[in-house]
Each structure stands twice: as C-alpha cells, then as structure tokens.
Amino acid sequence: MNACASKANDPSDRAMAVKIPLAVTDLVKIYPKAAQPALQNFNLAVGSGEIYGLLGPNGAGKTTAISIMTAGLLPTSGQVEIYGWDVVRHRRQARRLIGLVPQDIALYAELTARENLSFFGRLYGLKGSELGDRIAETLQLVGLTGKADQAVSRYSGGMKRRVNLAAGILHAPRLVFLDEPTVGIDAQSRNLILEKLLILKDGGTTMIYTTHYMEEAQQLCTRAAVMDEGRVIEEGSPGSLIHKHPDCGNLGELFLKLTGKHLRD
Amino acid sequence: MTKLLATVYKELLLLQRDRGGLLVLFAMPAVLVLVITLVQENVLKTVGESETRILLVNRDAGELGALVEQKLADAGKLTVRKPAADEEFDEQLVRAAIDRGDFQFGVVLPDGLTKTVRHKARQAVRGSLSLEPEPGSQTAQTPVIRLYFDPAVIGGYRSAVRSSLQLMVQGIEVNEKLDALGQLLPLKINAALQKEMGDFLPEDFTLPPADLQLDWGDAPVLTFEEAAASTGSAGSIPTSVQQNVPAWTLFGIFFIVLPLAGSLIKERRDGTFFRLLSLPVPYLTVIVGKIIAYVLVCIMQIVAIYGIGRFLLPLLGTPPLEMGPELPAILIVAISAVLAATGYGIMLGTVLRTYEQASMFGPISVVIAAAIGGVMVPVYAMPKIMQQISILSPLSWGLDAFLDLFVRGGNLKTVWPEVAALLAFFLANLAVARIYFLRRVQNKG
Structure with a gap:
C-alpha cells in the first residue's frame, strides 16, 4: 500500500491526506456463497489530476471495486478514503467529493436530459442559477444542448452515454469514477467523450476509469492497474508497463499476456 | 428540504x-x-335493501282494496305504482312489466274483493255461532290476491314479501270477522235469551249490535324493535x-x-x-x-x-x-x-x-x-x-x-x-x- 494513504481522521492528518484523492487499503470483498473473493488485498493510491485505469477481464472485480469506492457496497474488510474521508464512516463527506458514471445508463428514461440533470444536481446540493449554469455548461460539454428537452428514452446509445457522463460530472467533482463509459457507442461519441475527459483532467479532476478498450486506456490513462481474480497483478503508467514487457507492443497485447486468452464468463 | x-x-x-x-x-x-x-x-333492489318498485292493480271498488293500497304505501322503501284510471292493465301486462324488470313485484286485487271477503267473514262467523245460513246466501269462493315476482328477486326477500302480505291479509280477515261477530253475536245472545226467559222478556226486546272498536293498529299489545349493532346512536345499513x-x-x-x-x-x-x-x-x-x-x-x-x-x-x-x-x-x-x-x-x-x-x-x-x-x-x-x-x-x-x-x-x-x-x-x-x-x-x- 502506498505510504501516502492515511487511516487517520483527525483534522491535521486529514489536511495531509486531502492531497490524496483516493487511498484504498487491503480491500477485501467476499460475496455470500461465492467460491472465491471478488476482491482480495486490493490496494490503490491515486494522486491528484490522474486518470487511473482499472483494466481486467469480466469478473476481475473492477465494478465491485468501484461500487465500494463510491459507497454503494460495503467491503468485507479494508478501507477506502476519499481525500481522507472514510467512505464507510464518513459516507456523506466522501460522497460530496465524488462523481459516478456507472456502466449502466443510470438515468430516468422517461425524463428529459435537463430534468435528469436538474434532479441529480439538486441531490448534489446545487440550486438556483448555479444549478442552471452547471446544467447548461455540462450539456454543452457533452454536445447535447439542442436535445436537452427530449426524453432520454428517445436518445441514441451515444447520446445516452453522453448524458450519463454529464450526470456524473454536473457538480464538478474532484474525483470521478467512470465504469466503462464508452461501451457500445459509435466512434464519434466515444471520441467526444474521451476529448471531454482530457479537458476535465486538464482542469484538475482525478478519474478512476475502467474499460475493456486497451487503446483507449493507453491513450487516456496516466497510470493503470491490470486486475484479475480480485487483485492487482501489474500497475504503472502505460508506457512503463509496456517497457517492462518488451515482447508486448501495446497495452492490449500486455493485457492478454497477463490475464490469458481463455474466455471469461 | x-x-x-x-x-x-x-x-x-x-x-x-x-x-x-x-x-x-x-x-x-x-x-x-x-x-x-x-x-x-x-x-x-332484488334483495330488498334498496327501494323496491311495486305495480298494484286494484280491481276492487270497496274499502279493502283501498286499505291494502294504504298499507303498501305506508310500508316504507316501497314505491307503489298504480295504473292510471284510463289504463287497461290485465294480468298479462302485469306479468310483462315484471318480466321486463320495471317492477320487483306486482299485486293484483280481484274485482269484488271487499264484498266477497265480508260475505265469507259473515258466513264463517255464522257457522261459529251455529246460526242458520242467511236466506238466499250461497257459499262464495275464497278471493285470491295474485302476486307476481321478478324472477331475479332473491328467495329470502320473496318469502319476506309474501309473509308481509299474508300478515296484512290475515289482519284484514280478523277485522272483518270481528266486525261480523259484532253484528251477529247480539242476534245469538238475543235468541238464547228468548229461549231461556220466554215470556219474561218483552216481545220487542232485541240487543243492539256490539259497537266493537276494531282500529287496533295503533295499540299493539306486543311489539318488537330492530336495533342496529352500531357504535354510534344512529345505525343504518350502508348503501351500495x-x-x-x-x-x-x-x-x-x-x-x-x-x-x-x-x-x-x-x-x-x-x-x-x-x-x-x-x-x-x-x-x-x-x-x-x-x-x-x-x-x-x-x-x-x-x-x-x-x-x-x-x-x-x-x-x-x-x-x-x-x-x-x-x-x-x-x-x-x-x-x-x-x-x-x-x-x-x-x-x-x-x-x-x-x-x-x-x-x-x-x-x-x-x-x-x-x-x-x-x-x-x-x-x-x-x-x-x-x-x-x-x-x-x-x-x-x-x-x-x-x-x-x-x-x-x-x-x-x-x-x-x-x-x-x-x-x-x-x-x-x-x-x-x-x-x-x-x-x-x-x-x-
């Protein structure tokens, strides 16, 4: 575990820990009746402004890790701190600092994009002109200003993904979790999303990013961890990872080398 | 908030x-x-919990027909409809109206009801008092009040209506018999006195008819009261x-x-x-x-x-x-x-x-x-x-x-x-x- 991860909760320690957007220590998750843990001794330390990739085959534990880190699931043991706030004991404080872009289109399909953003924005504590301004900015960022008053159910897959992203970054969080945000969409929408994520990164937003698209991870992530069977098996910047394995020309080849070619269900 | x-x-x-x-x-x-x-x-309506419509055809010109009409009208929850004076309403039409569901039941009072009932009552009382039949009188047929029911009317309610009418008819019958008794009893006593006292009794002595007050409806000797098992004071049945x-x-x-x-x-x-x-x-x-x-x-x-x-x-x-x-x-x-x-x-x-x-x-x-x-x-x-x-x-x-x-x-x-x-x-x-x-x-x- 990275030494900069802090377990302390008093204000002075927290003041130090505040520089660390995410610190995960010895995280274990065992589901009832499961043959093996979904996460075992999972450790992570993510610095400010990073885009940290979580790469792994199906069932590697990426979504379980994100669910615990975003306070949607309780760990069996271990600790997650967001800017020094423990996500279990100081859930509300931790949640204020994060945004989540789930793998599913986690929106109300019968509501328009604007109504969805207005609802989630209010739950994030935005109101009045600030809420209106943030909705307008976010819609512009994801290229949906002209279609904001259409029901989400009438959107294309790419538009749904973009408004799903908008709902996660509406309140300008300091740390955003993105769980396969570009899955199943056309090249244009994917390109737009990746462009906007880089803009957010330049603005200082830290991101935890899961994807099955290795070229996307190589293009976007400052660091990445390759996961399998609930643990991190390799970690580093995409360049350093490829450098460590000279027989692999890119992150995709490295991924297959580390996780094997057998099918995962 | x-x-x-x-x-x-x-x-x-x-x-x-x-x-x-x-x-x-x-x-x-x-x-x-x-x-x-x-x-x-x-x-x-078919079980009598709601207002019931009755078709009444009264062919009797006497007091008893009017009395039945009055009692039905006073029964409550009943809407009695009588054909207009110029309306011909035979039993066929009554049956058709009931079949159509226009009325829950129909009552047909026969022609000459009052006269026949009174005659039958007098005959019955004369028989009870062992008096000779009136000269020239013949045994009259028992008059029939015909009752038609809507087939949809539930059996229990049908029985209740029949029983009520039966009670009404019996009440009328008792009244008529008592009325006859009031008239015939003095004749019986007179004959007995004549026989026992012979010449001691003046020749022109006759007892006057007994002046019986038969309007007993307002003075029941026994009654019952239906009480609602309600929590409040004014209990009533819920409407539909x-x-x-x-x-x-x-x-x-x-x-x-x-x-x-x-x-x-x-x-x-x-x-x-x-x-x-x-x-x-x-x-x-x-x-x-x-x-x-x-x-x-x-x-x-x-x-x-x-x-x-x-x-x-x-x-x-x-x-x-x-x-x-x-x-x-x-x-x-x-x-x-x-x-x-x-x-x-x-x-x-x-x-x-x-x-x-x-x-x-x-x-x-x-x-x-x-x-x-x-x-x-x-x-x-x-x-x-x-x-x-x-x-x-x-x-x-x-x-x-x-x-x-x-x-x-x-x-x-x-x-x-x-x-x-x-x-x-x-x-x-x-x-x-x-x-x-x-x-x-x-x-x-």
Missing part, C-alpha cells in the same frame, strides 16, 4: 408520464366503483355507494404497489440505485420523497373517486355518497391506508428482484387481500372461517374504519385500532424493506 422536494417532483413527473400507471391508479378504480356500485344497486366507494378506493390505493415497487426495481435494474447511493443524500430521503409523491397521488385518487360517489353516481340513479360528519377522521383513515399501501409497495420493490415478479405478485396479493378484506363481498356475508381470516387484510381494516365513519356513527376514538393497525403495517413493511436494503448494500443486487 430541496433534495426531498426534488425527489417528490421527480416521482410526480415520472408518474405523470407513466400512462399505464395512471390508468391503474385512476381509471381502474373509477370504472370499478361505477360498474360495481350500479350492478350492486340493482342486486340490492357507501359500501363500494371506500372499498374500491382502497383497492385502487393498494394498486400503487405496482408502479411504486416497479420504480424501485427499475432503479436497481438501470443502475440508478447505485448512482443514488453515491450521492451525498441519505437513501431515506429518496424513499421519503417517493412516499410523499405517492401519498399526494393517492389523495387525488381518493378525491376523484369520492367525487364520483358524491356527484356522478346519483346522476345514474344511486343515492349520493354520505360520509357522515367526521371529515378529519376520514382524512386520517385515508392517509393511514395510503401509508400502508406505500409501505407495502416499498417492501415489494425492495424484496422482489424483477419487475415481472412485482407485476405478478403485487396485483395478485392485492386482489386476494381485497377479496378476504370485504371489498368484493361484505365480510358478514362470508363463511365464519373467512371472516376470521379477513382480519388479516389491511384492506379490511381500512374498509371497516370507513364504514364506521360513514354508516355506524363512529369517530376517531372508535376507528383508532384500525388506524393503528394500518400504521403498524406501514412501519413493519418499511422495517422489512430496510433489512433487504442493507442486505443489498452488503452484497449488491
């Missing part, structure tokens, strides 16, 4: 756009109230409107389990649940927002259906919905019932895994609870075992409380056990939902 209001507003928007849900919440109970009330109003409007409103209220449980399951399926868990707002706020939204919708539902009972049904021939004077108590019962329904919906939405499960289990459980709770058939008409089971249904608690307030003169004091049971049901469901919610947060899914 803003977060709570945002949740309420979002739920109302979603409901407003869910046409299927709106149909279930508003159109279904409204149609059920209209149809069932009108059908049952007709059924009540008083029974059906609260019953089907409760049914409609409990049908919110479908959209409510469905919304919770959909949030989990779409991943919105996990997005909501990541927000800086307690999940309880989201649930309370849903409860408030559905309470508001159900109150609109209640107002709409009670409005139908109050204003629309009377236009279709039923009595208007009478709710009694305890409006605050009615509101408390209504809100308690709505909370019980929302609690059940939240529990189902948390415990069940798929929308298909909810759309099967939710409505079926509500229909069963409605059936055993007295919504479809009043509890008192059920077999004893079902009456005992009915106390398990929250719909029965709600309906009982409404009927207490509408019909039995009850107030908040008399309905508090039902209110407490409904609120306890609400809290118990929330407790079960919380257990499953924590399990989901522990184990995902």
Whole structure:
C-alpha cells in the first residue's frame, strides 16, 4: 500500500491526506456463497489530476471495486478514503467529493436530459442559477444542448452515454469514477467523450476509469492497474508497463499476456 | 428540504408520464366503483335493501282494496305504482312489466274483493255461532290476491314479501270477522235469551249490535324493535355507494404497489440505485420523497373517486355518497391506508428482484387481500372461517374504519385500532424493506 494513504481522521492528518484523492487499503470483498473473493488485498493510491485505469477481464472485480469506492457496497474488510474521508464512516463527506458514471445508463428514461440533470444536481446540493449554469455548461460539454428537452428514452446509445457522463460530472467533482463509459457507442461519441475527459483532467479532476478498450486506456490513462481474480497483478503508467514487457507492443497485447486468452464468463 | 422536494417532483413527473400507471391508479378504480356500485344497486333492489318498485292493480271498488293500497304505501322503501284510471292493465301486462324488470313485484286485487271477503267473514262467523245460513246466501269462493315476482328477486326477500302480505291479509280477515261477530253475536245472545226467559222478556226486546272498536293498529299489545349493532346512536345499513366507494378506493390505493415497487426495481435494474447511493443524500430521503409523491397521488385518487360517489353516481340513479360528519377522521383513515399501501409497495420493490415478479405478485396479493378484506363481498356475508381470516387484510381494516365513519356513527376514538393497525403495517413493511436494503448494500443486487 502506498505510504501516502492515511487511516487517520483527525483534522491535521486529514489536511495531509486531502492531497490524496483516493487511498484504498487491503480491500477485501467476499460475496455470500461465492467460491472465491471478488476482491482480495486490493490496494490503490491515486494522486491528484490522474486518470487511473482499472483494466481486467469480466469478473476481475473492477465494478465491485468501484461500487465500494463510491459507497454503494460495503467491503468485507479494508478501507477506502476519499481525500481522507472514510467512505464507510464518513459516507456523506466522501460522497460530496465524488462523481459516478456507472456502466449502466443510470438515468430516468422517461425524463428529459435537463430534468435528469436538474434532479441529480439538486441531490448534489446545487440550486438556483448555479444549478442552471452547471446544467447548461455540462450539456454543452457533452454536445447535447439542442436535445436537452427530449426524453432520454428517445436518445441514441451515444447520446445516452453522453448524458450519463454529464450526470456524473454536473457538480464538478474532484474525483470521478467512470465504469466503462464508452461501451457500445459509435466512434464519434466515444471520441467526444474521451476529448471531454482530457479537458476535465486538464482542469484538475482525478478519474478512476475502467474499460475493456486497451487503446483507449493507453491513450487516456496516466497510470493503470491490470486486475484479475480480485487483485492487482501489474500497475504503472502505460508506457512503463509496456517497457517492462518488451515482447508486448501495446497495452492490449500486455493485457492478454497477463490475464490469458481463455474466455471469461 | 430541496433534495426531498426534488425527489417528490421527480416521482410526480415520472408518474405523470407513466400512462399505464395512471390508468391503474385512476381509471381502474373509477370504472370499478361505477360498474360495481350500479350492478350492486340493482342486486340490492332484488334483495330488498334498496327501494323496491311495486305495480298494484286494484280491481276492487270497496274499502279493502283501498286499505291494502294504504298499507303498501305506508310500508316504507316501497314505491307503489298504480295504473292510471284510463289504463287497461290485465294480468298479462302485469306479468310483462315484471318480466321486463320495471317492477320487483306486482299485486293484483280481484274485482269484488271487499264484498266477497265480508260475505265469507259473515258466513264463517255464522257457522261459529251455529246460526242458520242467511236466506238466499250461497257459499262464495275464497278471493285470491295474485302476486307476481321478478324472477331475479332473491328467495329470502320473496318469502319476506309474501309473509308481509299474508300478515296484512290475515289482519284484514280478523277485522272483518270481528266486525261480523259484532253484528251477529247480539242476534245469538238475543235468541238464547228468548229461549231461556220466554215470556219474561218483552216481545220487542232485541240487543243492539256490539259497537266493537276494531282500529287496533295503533295499540299493539306486543311489539318488537330492530336495533342496529352500531357504535354510534344512529345505525343504518350502508348503501351500495357507501359500501363500494371506500372499498374500491382502497383497492385502487393498494394498486400503487405496482408502479411504486416497479420504480424501485427499475432503479436497481438501470443502475440508478447505485448512482443514488453515491450521492451525498441519505437513501431515506429518496424513499421519503417517493412516499410523499405517492401519498399526494393517492389523495387525488381518493378525491376523484369520492367525487364520483358524491356527484356522478346519483346522476345514474344511486343515492349520493354520505360520509357522515367526521371529515378529519376520514382524512386520517385515508392517509393511514395510503401509508400502508406505500409501505407495502416499498417492501415489494425492495424484496422482489424483477419487475415481472412485482407485476405478478403485487396485483395478485392485492386482489386476494381485497377479496378476504370485504371489498368484493361484505365480510358478514362470508363463511365464519373467512371472516376470521379477513382480519388479516389491511384492506379490511381500512374498509371497516370507513364504514364506521360513514354508516355506524363512529369517530376517531372508535376507528383508532384500525388506524393503528394500518400504521403498524406501514412501519413493519418499511422495517422489512430496510433489512433487504442493507442486505443489498452488503452484497449488491
């Protein structure tokens, strides 16, 4: 575990820990009746402004890790701190600092994009002109200003993904979790999303990013961890990872080398 | 507060756009109230619980025909229609009118009823007093009052009507016989005195007819009183409107389990649940927002259906919905019932895994609870075992409380056990939902 991860909760320690957007220590998750843990001794330390990739085959534990880190699931043991706030004991404080872009289109399909953003924005504590301004900015960022008053159910897959992203970054969080945000969409929408994520990164937003698209991870992530069977098996910047394995020309080849070619269900 | 209001507003928007849900919440109970009330109003007519229409053809020109008419008119709950003077109404036409359902039953008084009854009474009394038959008199045939029933009239009510008419006829017969006795008894005594006293009795001595006062209707020597087993002072039987409007409103209220449980399951399926868990707002706020939204919708539902009972049904021939004077108590019962329904919906939405499960289990459980709770058939008409089971249904608690307030003169004091049971049901469901919610947060899914 990275030494900069802090377990302390008093204000002075927290003041130090505040520089660390995410610190995960010895995280274990065992589901009832499961043959093996979904996460075992999972450790992570993510610095400010990073885009940290979580790469792994199906069932590697990426979504379980994100669910615990975003306070949607309780760990069996271990600790997650967001800017020094423990996500279990100081859930509300931790949640204020994060945004989540789930793998599913986690929106109300019968509501328009604007109504969805207005609802989630209010739950994030935005109101009045600030809420209106943030909705307008976010819609512009994801290229949906002209279609904001259409029901989400009438959107294309790419538009749904973009408004799903908008709902996660509406309140300008300091740390955003993105769980396969570009899955199943056309090249244009994917390109737009990746462009906007880089803009957010330049603005200082830290991101935890899961994807099955290795070229996307190589293009976007400052660091990445390759996961399998609930643990991190390799970690580093995409360049350093490829450098460590000279027989692999890119992150995709490295991924297959580390996780094997057998099918995962 | 803003977060709570945002949740309420979002739920109302979603409901407003869910046409299927709106149909279930508003159109279904409204149609059920209209149809069932009108059908049952007709059924009540066939069992005598509602006003009954009688066709009376009086061919008797004497006093007895008029007396029967008067007694039928005074019976209450009966609307007696007589053909107009210039209207020819033979028995064929009477039968046709009853068959058409224009009247529940018809009474035909034969021609010469008064004359024949009086003659028969005198004959009977003369026989009893061993007097010689009147010179020139012949044995008259017993007159027949013919009674026609609508085939739909239930057997018990038919017997009750027949018994009432029988009593009326017997009363008339007794009166006529006593009247004859008053006239013939002095003749009998006179003859006996003549025989015993012979010459001691003046030749022209005759006893005057006995002046019997036969109007005994106002001076019964024995009577009975029908008392309603009500909690209040003024007991009365619920009309079909008083029974059906609260019953089907409760049914409609409990049908919110479908959209409510469905919304919770959909949030989990779409991943919105996990997005909501990541927000800086307690999940309880989201649930309370849903409860408030559905309470508001159900109150609109209640107002709409009670409005139908109050204003629309009377236009279709039923009595208007009478709710009694305890409006605050009615509101408390209504809100308690709505909370019980929302609690059940939240529990189902948390415990069940798929929308298909909810759309099967939710409505079926509500229909069963409605059936055993007295919504479809009043509890008192059920077999004893079902009456005992009915106390398990929250719909029965709600309906009982409404009927207490509408019909039995009850107030908040008399309905508090039902209110407490409904609120306890609400809290118990929330407790079960919380257990499953924590399990989901522990184990995902």
